[in-house]
Amino acid sequence: xxxxxxxxxxxxxxxxxxxxxxxxxxxxxxxxxxxxxxxxxxxxxxxxxxxxxxxxxxxxxxxxxxxxxxxxxxxxxxxxxxxxxxxxxxxxxxxxxxxxxxxxxxxxxxxxxxxxxxxxxxxxxxxxxxxxxxxxxxxxxxxxxxxxxxxxxxxxxxxxxxxxxxxxxxxxxxxxxxxxxxxxxxxxxxxxxxxxxxxxxxxxxxxxxxxxxxxxxxxxxxxxxxxxxxxxxxxxxxxxx
Numbered sequence: 001x002x003x004x005x006x007x008x009x010x011x012x013x014x015x016x017x018x019x020x021x022x023x024x025x026x027x028x029x030x031x032x033x034x035x036x037x038x039x040x041x042x043x044x045x046x047x048x049x050x051x052x053x054x055x056x057x058x059x060x061x062x063x064x065x066x067x068x069x070x071x072x073x074x075x076x077x078x079x080x081x082x083x084x085x086x087x088x089x090x091x092x093x094x095x096x097x098x099x100x101x102x103x104x105x106x107x108x109x110x111x112x113x114x115x116x117x118x119x120x121x122x123x124x125x126x127x128x129x130x131x132x133x134x135x136x137x138x139x140x141x142x143x144x145x146x147x148x149x150x151x152x153x154x155x156x157x158x159x160x161x162x163x164x165x166x167x168x169x170x171x172x173x174x175x176x177x178x179x180x181x182x183x184x185x186x187x188x189x190x191x192x193x194x195x196x197x198x199x200x201x202x203x204x205x206x207x208x209x210x211x212x213x214x215x216x217x218x219x220x221x222x223x224x225x226x227x228x229x230x231x232x233x234x235x236x237x238x239x240x241x
Contacts, residue, residue, distance in 0.1 A: 026198060028189040029055065034176075035062045036184040043084035044093050044137065050080030051183065052095075055171045055190040056157055071095060074102055075157040075190075077173065081182045088181040090139035090146065092173075094132065096158055101165035103132025105154030112136060113144050117152040117200045123170050124197020127154055132165075139177055150176045150186070152200035157190055170198045 040049040048067035053060040056075035061068075076095040081088045092114060096102025105128040107115040112135035115128040138144035155171040162168070171190030175183055191198040 025192050026189055027055065027058075027192055028187065028203070029058045029060070030187040030203075031060060031185065034184050034186045035060060036178070037079050037081045037090075037182045038062065038064075039083045039088060039182070040080045041083050043082050044078065044080050044091055048078075050078055051185050052076065052078050053173070053185060053188055055155065055173075055188045056160070056169075060185060060188070072097060074100060074160045075155075075169075075171075076102075077155070079173075079175070079183045079185060081180075087142070089142055090144065090177050090181040090183050091137040092139060092153065092183075093137050098133035099165060100158040101132060101156055101162075101168040102158050103130065103156045104135070105130055105156065106135045113146075114139065114153055116146055117154055117172065119152070119200055119202055121152070121200045122197045123152070123154040123172055123200060125170075125195060127170075127197070130156060132156065139181075139183070141181060146177050148177050148179045148181075150174070154200075155188075155190070159194055162194065167194050169194060170196065172198060172200050174200075174202060 035051045037050045040047050042049065042065070047065055048063050049065055051060070051062050052068055054073060054076040059076075072095055074096045078093040078095055080091050080093070082091055092104060094102050094104060104114040105123060106112050107128055109129045112129070114135065117123055136143060139146040153173040153175060155173060156168045157171050158165065159167045159169055169190045169192060171188065173185065174187040175185055177183055187202075189198065
């Protein structure tokens with residue numbers, strides 16, 4: 001707790017020195033019962049069976065065949081385990097329009113799979129390759145390259161009140177790709193200041209104060225993750241309807 005208290009104090013000092021252009025705040029949604037994708041035999045374009053979530057509204061649910069209504073919303077995403085062709089394929093679809101800036105952060109301009117971020121990584125304007133709709137939906141195993149395990153998807157979420165596709169918030173989805181390539185959604189978050197990065201984090205007990213301090217607080221806290229050693233980055237794929 002001492003380290004968290006020191007980080008919180010440092011974060012408060014940093015925030016006090018920031019220009020008053022809007023108070024940074026990380027909006028974090030932790031699921032009391034994580035949601036795991038059931039197998040979807042119809043495929044992502046024909047069947048709504050999977051896990052749906054939207055960091056902007058805090059919405060998350062596991063659904064059967066029918067698609068949610070409304071289907072297309074800024075910040076809405078769809079996780080599924082596609083068994084249309086036999087073996088399960090883990091995928092993520094963006095249900096917010098690409099033209100409005102909604103998307104997943106890709107690994108790089110030459111690896112158009114969704115990037116796999118680790119705890120302590122900054123997800124922001126300089127992260128990976130950002131061109132909504134340029135990549136693929138697959139996390140793995142057939143086409144994507146996420147191996148089973150826990151990681152973070154980097155998200156761009158259009159601010160519905162914005163005037164252009166550049167008016168986006170940065171966020172993340174904390175997911176676990178299981179051995180059978182189902183996907184478990186553990187939590188999700190976004191930074192409510194347009195264009196400001198967010199640190200991928202699994203809050204430790206008692207760290208709620210850091211979340212309230214916003215991304216500057218998370219950046220200070222992330223030093224603890226880096227000192228413990230960072231997990232290597234992987235990569236993957238993405239797409240949308």
